[in-house]
Amino acid sequence: MTLATDCTARPHAEHATMQRMTVLRLGPGRSELCDDSVVEEVPAALAYNGIVHAVMLVTPGDLEEFALGFSLSEGIVGEPGELEGLAVVDSCDGIEIRMDIPLERFMALKGRRRSLAGRSGCGVCGVESLQAIARGGVAVVPGVRLSAGAVVRALGRFTEEQVLHRSTGAAHGVAWVDAGGTILAVREDVGRHNALDKLIGWLVRSGTDPASGFVLTSSRASYELVQKTARMGIGALVAISAPTGLAVRMAEECGVSLAGFARGDRLVVYSHGDRWEAAG
16 A cells, blocks of 8 residues: 655646547548548546555546445445545546545455556456455445336436546446436446446435445446445446356345346346346
8 A cells, every 4th residue: 555645736627528639531443631530648646545446447527426335335434424524636657535534344355455556447356355345345225116117217318427438438437316217416427337436426425325226337247346336235236238257146145136138128037036126
C-alpha cells in the first residue's frame, strides 16, 4: 500500500465524461473527416485514512457515489455511517478520493493487501487468493416478485437512458428498476463494476430499499457483479448479455436471481427461477 500524496493536490473540478474530436471515417470508396465523441477514463486513487488501497480507471462522473458504492460493495465498510469523511481532489496524475474509516476497519483493510492498479475491466484485481473469491458471497433475502414484463418495459427505455453509450458506444450502463419496470436511476462507466458501484452509491444515498426492485446491466453478468449485488441485499440481477458459470454458481449460493440474454420480450433465468412470472 502507498501513502496518498499531496503533490499539487487541489479542489476537484468536474471532468468531462466524454470528449469531442475529429476522426477520419472510411467506407467503400470514400473517406471523410467528421466530429465524434469518445468516452473518458481517468485513474482514480481510493485512499482510506491516508493510504491508497486501489487505483481504478473510471469515467469521471458520480465519483462520490462510486466511492460510497465501492466501499460498501467491497466490504471495506459495513454501513454508510462508517465512511466518516469523503473528499475528491485532483492530484498530479489523476483523481484522488480521500476517505476516513474507523480504525478497526482500516486495520482489516491493511490485511487484505489490495494496493494494485485496477483496469476498467477488472473486478477482482488484487484479491490475494482464490479462497477470497469463494468466500465473498452473502445470503440474500428474496425481494419483490419478479416479472418478465417489468424487464421488457425497462428495456424499452434503457438504451435511451444511456447517454454516454449513445454518444460514444464505449460505456456500460447499469439501471435500478422497480417492480413495475420503471427505471429510477442509470449510471454509466467504462467499467461495468464501476457503473454498478455508482448505482449502489445512488441506492444508498437515496434511501431506496434494495429489496424493492432489481439491477439491469448492459454487460455480461460476471462474478463480481453478482457478488456486489449480493453484498447489498439486492435480490435480482438482469443482464442483456450472458453470465459466466462462476456467476451462476455464486448467484445460486447467495440467493440472487440471475437472468441473462434480456432482449425484446425474452430472457433466460439461471438461478432462483421460482421468483419469476412470464410476461402477459
